[in-house]
Amino acid sequence: MSNPQLALLMLGLFVFIILLGFPIAFTLMAMGIAFGFYAYFEPGQALLDNRVFYLFTQNTFSVMNSDILVAIPLFLFMGYMIERSSILDQLFLSLQQALRRVPGAMAVAALVTCALFATATGIVGAVVTLMGLLAFPAMLKAQYDARIASGVICAGGTLGILIPPSIMLIVYGATAGVSVVRLYAAALLPGFLLAALYVAYVVARAIANPKLMPRLQPDQVALGWFAVALLLLRAFVPLALLMLAVLGAILFGLATPSEAAAIGALGSVLLAAAYRALSWGRLREAVYLTARTSAMVCYLFVGSWTFSSIFSYLGGEALVKDFVLGLDLNPLSFLLLTQLIIFVLGWPLEWSEIIIIFVPIFLPLLPHFGIDPTFFGILVALNLQTSFLTPPMAMSAYYLKGVAPPSVQLVTIFRGCLPFLSMVFVAMAAVYGFPALVDWLPRALYQR
Numbered sequence: 001m002s003n004p005q006l007a008l009l010m011l012g013l014f015v016f017i018i019l020l021g022f023p024i025a026f027t028l029m030a031m032g033i034a035f036g037f038y039a040y041f042e043p044g045q046a047l048l049d050n051r052v053f054y055l056f057t058q059n060t061f062s063v064m065n066s067d068i069l070v071a072i073p074l075f076l077f078m079g080y081m082i083e084r085s086s087i088l089d090q091l092f093l094s095l096q097q098a099l100r101r102v103p104g105a106m107a108v109a110a111l112v113t114c115a116l117f118a119t120a121t122g123i124v125g126a127v128v129t130l131m132g133l134l135a136f137p138a139m140l141k142a143q144y145d146a147r148i149a150s151g152v153i154c155a156g157g158t159l160g161i162l163i164p165p166s167i168m169l170i171v172y173g174a175t176a177g178v179s180v181v182r183l184y185a186a187a188l189l190p191g192f193l194l195a196a197l198y199v200a201y202v203v204a205r206a207i208a209n210p211k212l213m214p215r216l217q218p219d220q221v222a223l224g225w226f227a228v229a230l231l232l233l234r235a236f237v238p239l240a241l242l243m244l245a246v247l248g249a250i251l252f253g254l255a256t257p258s259e260a261a262a263i264g265a266l267g268s269v270l271l272a273a274a275y276r277a278l279s280w281g282r283l284r285e286a287v288y289l290t291a292r293t294s295a296m297v298c299y300l301f302v303g304s305w306t307f308s309s310i311f312s313y314l315g316g317e318a319l320v321k322d323f324v325l326g327l328d329l330n331p332l333s334f335l336l337l338t339q340l341i342i343f344v345l346g347w348p349l350e351w352s353e354i355i356i357i358f359v360p361i362f363l364p365l366l367p368h369f370g371i372d373p374t375f376f377g378i379l380v381a382l383n384l385q386t387s388f389l390t391p392p393m394a395m396s397a398y399y400l401k402g403v404a405p406p407s408v409q410l411v412t413i414f415r416g417c418l419p420f421l422s423m424v425f426v427a428m429a430a431v432y433g434f435p436a437l438v439d440w441l442p443r444a445l446y447q448r
Contacts, residue, residue, distance in 0.1 A: 003039070007316025010035045014307070024353050025296065028303025032056070036310040056306050063301040067258065068174045073294040074261030075167055078246075079121030080286035081268035083130065086277040087235060088117060092135055094231035096216075104206030104213040106142055107152045108199055110135040114156025115195045116236075119163045120243055124388060128157035128399040136404060145212040146408050148205065150416030154396035155198055155423070158388040161351060162381045163191035164247055165264070170257065171297065171355050172377045176363055179374075180257045181250055185442040186374050190382060190431055197423040238274070242267045251445060297352065304356040320361055331369040335376075335432070338362050339383050346387025350395075354384065378438045379431060385424045389417040 010031060017027050036052030063069065095109035102108050110131060118127045131153045139149040161168040164184035173180040206213040246264040249255040255263065272278040311317060329337065345354050359380060366373055388396040391414040401410050431437050 004315035004319040006035065006038075007311050007314035007319065010307075010311060010314065011316065018353075019348060024349075024357075025299035025303045028300070028307040028357070029056070032303065032306035032310050035314065036306070039310060039313055052310070055309055056302075059305040059309070060302050063298055063305065066174060066301075067256075068170060068180060069298070069301070070258040071170055071180070071256075071261040072167055072297055073290050074258065074265045075165055075170070076123075076293050077286055077290040078261065078264040078268040079123055079126070080289050081265070081272050081283075082117075082120045082239065083123070083126050084277060084282045084286060085268070085272040085275050087239060087271070087275055088113070088130055089134055090231065090235035091116070091239065092131075092138075094228065094235045097228040098232055100216050102203065103210070103215075104148075104202045105216055106135070106139050106144065107148060107202045107206070107213055110139065110149075110152050111156045111195065111198050111202065114153065115159045115163065116239060116243070118157055118160030119165070120239060121160060124158050124160060124396065125399050127160060128153055128396050129403055131157060132400045132403040136400065140405070140408075142216070143214050146412050147416035148202070148212055150397070150400060150404075150408070150413040151418075151420045152198075152202065152416075153400055154389060154394070154413065154417050155385075155420035156195075157396055157399070158385050159191065159195055161384060162187055162194065164188060165243075165250065165257070165261070166381070168351055168355065168381060168384065169377065171352065172359070172380065174301075175356055175360055176373045176377060178377060181253075182374055182442045182446065183377055184247065184257075185251055185445055186378050186438045187381060188441055189437045190378055190427060193430060193437065194382065194385070194424065194427040197427055198420060201419060201423055238271055242271060300352055300356050304360075307357065308360055317361065317364060321365055324365055325368065329369075331371060332432070334365070334369045335371065335379065338376075339379060339428070342380060342383050343386055343390075346384060347390065347393040349387075351384045351387060354387075355380070372439075374442065375435060375438050379428065382424060382428050382431065386421060389421040389424065391417070 014027060014031055017031075018024050033052055033056060036055065037050050040051040040055075042050075092109060092113045095112050096106055099105045099109050099112075113135065114127060114131055117131070118124070121127055136149055136153050139152070140146060160166065164187055166184075166187065169183045169187060170180050172178070173183050202213070242264065245267070246260045249260040249263065250257055254260075269278065269283075272282070308317075324334070324337075327333075342354060342358070345358055362376075363373065366376055388394060391397070394414060394417055397410060397413040397417055400413055401408070404413070
């Protein structure tokens with residue numbers, strides 16, 4: 001058996017084992033060390049003298065010593081603290097009242113709340129679950145169609161992995177060696193475009209069929225404009241200012257992503273204190289969840305770098321490259337092929353595994369096709385929205401089903417996700433057709 005064949009066996013076994021339910025990070029480490037031991041084996045050497053162990057320790061040190069990844073625990077802590085600051089219910093109520101004249105007001109308010117909250121937390125499951133407890137029952141009580149309400153919560157909750165400050169973009173930047181600052185600038189317009197498409201779809205459906213989303217009743221719009229303004233000032237403005245301060249500091253070069261994340265973490269603590277939601281128990285829980293999630297990301301990086309190093313050493317990367325080049329694809333066909341593969345991988349895998357394990361297989365091919373890694377990263381970020389919305393493995397739907405009333409069936413939630421899934425494809429087509437949506441802002445901010 002040749003080494004490239006062994007690399008393909010290694011990849012196939014990995015996919016098979018994780019489908020059985022084994023932990024991905026430790027599977028990567030075990031397979032990397034096992035196949036690496038064979039690849040680096042020399043007759044007569046002592047067991048622990050194999051070079052794979054040196055590779056493993058070096059990869060571990062490189063991951064733990066990465067300046068880029070420092071931003072991840074800080075952004076996670078900011079998100080967990082904001083999640084526990086008791087701001088979400090006030091934010092939804094204030095936006096609902098402010099948008100009461102808009103068709104489908106509650107759905108639009110839920111989308112805006114999801115977008116802002118998902119951007120602040122970056123944790124899809126937390127946003128979908130909290131909005132499923134808060135906004136979903138309110139929409140059902142207002143006699144909104146269950147499919148529309150489900151789609152709004154599921155789609156809105158996923159926006160945090162695209163709109164900066166996105167943790168996914170930090171992970172992609174560390175994997176691809178791309179500036180996180182440029183990625184953030186490149187993701188802004190596509191992220192807002194996707195959110196705008198969601199809102200436009202909801203408003204259009206509300207106008208076309210008002211029965212799907214009835215207008216708010218008089219008892220639901222009892223607040224005057226002054227009271228609404230006070231609500232917005234109390235709930236919307238502080239969180240928006242915090243996010244603008246963090247993102248602005250990054251985009252305008254006032255702070256590195258790690259420094260801005262530290263500012264955001266401090267701001268989230270102050271915000272929780274301002275809302276009288278800061279307690280020792282909540283702070284301890286936020287720190288624990290941050291440490292747990294950060295450890296998971298670091299273990300994934302250690303495992304994936306070990307796995308990919310051995311995969312490349314065995315000739316797997318060259319084999320994949322030669323195969324793709326042998327297809328004689330043009331740049332558009334290559335992009336479509338890679339995005340199709342990522343779309344399919346999104347069914348059984350989380351975005352973190354796709355970014356850390358499979359995207360690096362395609363990265364060496366980008367220079368051949370003349371594709372900017374930043375542009376490719378934004379397309380991947382858009383595509384990964386589909387992994388949360390595509391049945392039968394739509395994780396957003398399962399998060400929502402876990403907190404939805406028993407009368408709402410899973411198939412109803414799936415049907416609600418499908419129109420919003422089509423909006424993701426529209427956004428991807430727009431980015432394909434108008435690359436300036438990705439390129440313009442980074443050029444305007446950073447080209448000298």
